[in-house]
Amino acid sequence: MSQVKEVTAIENDSTPSRGVGRLMLSQFRSYSSLSLDLDTRSVVLTGPNGAGKTNILEALSFLLPGRGLRSAKLGEVKRIGSSHPWAVSASLVDGGIVTQIGTGLDPESTDREKRITKIDGQKVKSQTVLAEYVSLSWITPQMDRLFLDGAANRRRFLDRIVYGFDKGHAGRLNRYEHHLRERSQLLKQGRADPQWLSSLEAALAEEAVAITAARREVVGQLNQALEAYNGVFPRAILSLSGSLEEQWGSLSALEVEEWIRDSFAQNRYQDQFTGGSQVGPHRSDLDVIHAEKKIPASLCSTGEQKTLLISITLAASELQSIRKQTVPLLLLDEVAAHLDKKRRIALFEKLLGLKIQAWLTGTEKEFFMGLEDFAHFVRIEEGTIAEIQRPNV
Numbered sequence: 001m002s003q004v005k006e007v008t009a010i011e012n013d014s015t016p017s018r019g020v021g022r023l024m025l026s027q028f029r030s031y032s033s034l035s036l037d038l039d040t041r042s043v044v045l046t047g048p049n050g051a052g053k054t055n056i057l058e059a060l061s062f063l064l065p066g067r068g069l070r071s072a073k074l075g076e077v078k079r080i081g082s083s084h085p086w087a088v089s090a091s092l093v094d095g096g097i098v099t100q101i102g103t104g105l106d107p108e109s110t111d112r113e114k115r116i117t118k119i120d121g122q123k124v125k126s127q128t129v130l131a132e133y134v135s136l137s138w139i140t141p142q143m144d145r146l147f148l149d150g151a152a153n154r155r156r157f158l159d160r161i162v163y164g165f166d167k168g169h170a171g172r173l174n175r176y177e178h179h180l181r182e183r184s185q186l187l188k189q190g191r192a193d194p195q196w197l198s199s200l201e202a203a204l205a206e207e208a209v210a211i212t213a214a215r216r217e218v219v220g221q222l223n224q225a226l227e228a229y230n231g232v233f234p235r236a237i238l239s240l241s242g243s244l245e246e247q248w249g250s251l252s253a254l255e256v257e258e259w260i261r262d263s264f265a266q267n268r269y270q271d272q273f274t275g276g277s278q279v280g281p282h283r284s285d286l287d288v289i290h291a292e293k294k295i296p297a298s299l300c301s302t303g304e305q306k307t308l309l310i311s312i313t314l315a316a317s318e319l320q321s322i323r324k325q326t327v328p329l330l331l332l333d334e335v336a337a338h339l340d341k342k343r344r345i346a347l348f349e350k351l352l353g354l355k356i357q358a359w360l361t362g363t364e365k366e367f368f369m370g371l372e373d374f375a376h377f378v379r380i381e382e383g384t385i386a387e388i389q390r391p392n393v
Helices: 001-009 053-061 127-133 143-147 151-163 168-188 194-228 242-247 253-264 269-275 301-319 341-354
Strands: 018-028 031-037 042-046 087-094 098-105 115-119 134-139 235-242 284-292 327-333 357-362 375-381 385-387
Touching: 018 053, 018 098, 018 269, 018 284, 018 327, 018 357, 031 385, 042 053, 053 087, 053 134, 053 357, 087 327, 098 127, 115 127, 127 134, 127 168, 134 301, 143 301, 151 168, 151 194, 151 284, 168 194, 168 269, 194 235, 194 242, 194 253, 194 301, 235 242, 235 301, 242 253, 253 269, 284 301, 301 327, 301 341
Parallel strands: 042 357, 042 375, 134 327, 327 357
Antiparallel strands: 018 031, 018 087, 087 098, 098 115, 235 284, 375 385
């Protein structure tokens, strides 16, 4: 049986009811302008290396709070040589409802890192509102070292997933980081009012407990989804580690809040010189175990780490696909090319079964054979759209 037949064995009623119906870019990376009119089916971007495929995925990633899939500064994504700010706009289709989301550099500000966000043409106070409309997961080649590098990237990976389950998570993280910076500045001055510090630390402790509780809840749901999975990708077992998580097992949430507040106060002298804080959710880590081999992901082969990452991401997308609060999107940059035929077919069938809009990139169309009836194929060459092939059905 051919690969096409194997993939298209999925029932034809696989069109997602939610997704990006139109994407527009202005002065973003290699694009002076771009307009893609689609329906909610998946999108396959093909073209040579350097054509601008990943730039489109990065633009989509700015539909979430933060710096996108490359963790770039906002001023860095503006098209080289352009005197105009960059902007990304998307029409989000959710059943019969269309919401227009726009974000980019504030044209009225001289600050290269000030971002503006609009919902249906109306400016909103903070980019954290984006998490109320979109849930995004992505895999990029740069994430191949996710289980080997520092904990910060794993925290960001997990928090992006949590955004899709808890609309308030992005706001909590933003407030926590703001309070943490404010506390560090006060400690460095050396003459901070103790009552002011205590008030800040109480706010930090409250946010810390809420952030950790949200992470723990999502990790638990992911583990349930991963445990039920039976396919060609390895199962993963997830857990959170850190001093805050260690307390959680023996104390109530209120007692944990008191513990971390006391820890902030006790560590003021040390934090004055080191900056930040010795404790808190900004020190937590996401631990991943290969379930079948019972070894940490960091000790697995490169190929196993890649497939573990795919397993976790698919589990998150599956959970998000059955939720109705946000429009779920999945960005897969150069993933299919690194899978054998069996795993490619399994990946495509999973995506179709989830009824989620995925955006996939690859140098050759052949990597995506079997998706012609279910996805838009867009050929990118030198930062322009060379060809669009609409789904056959």
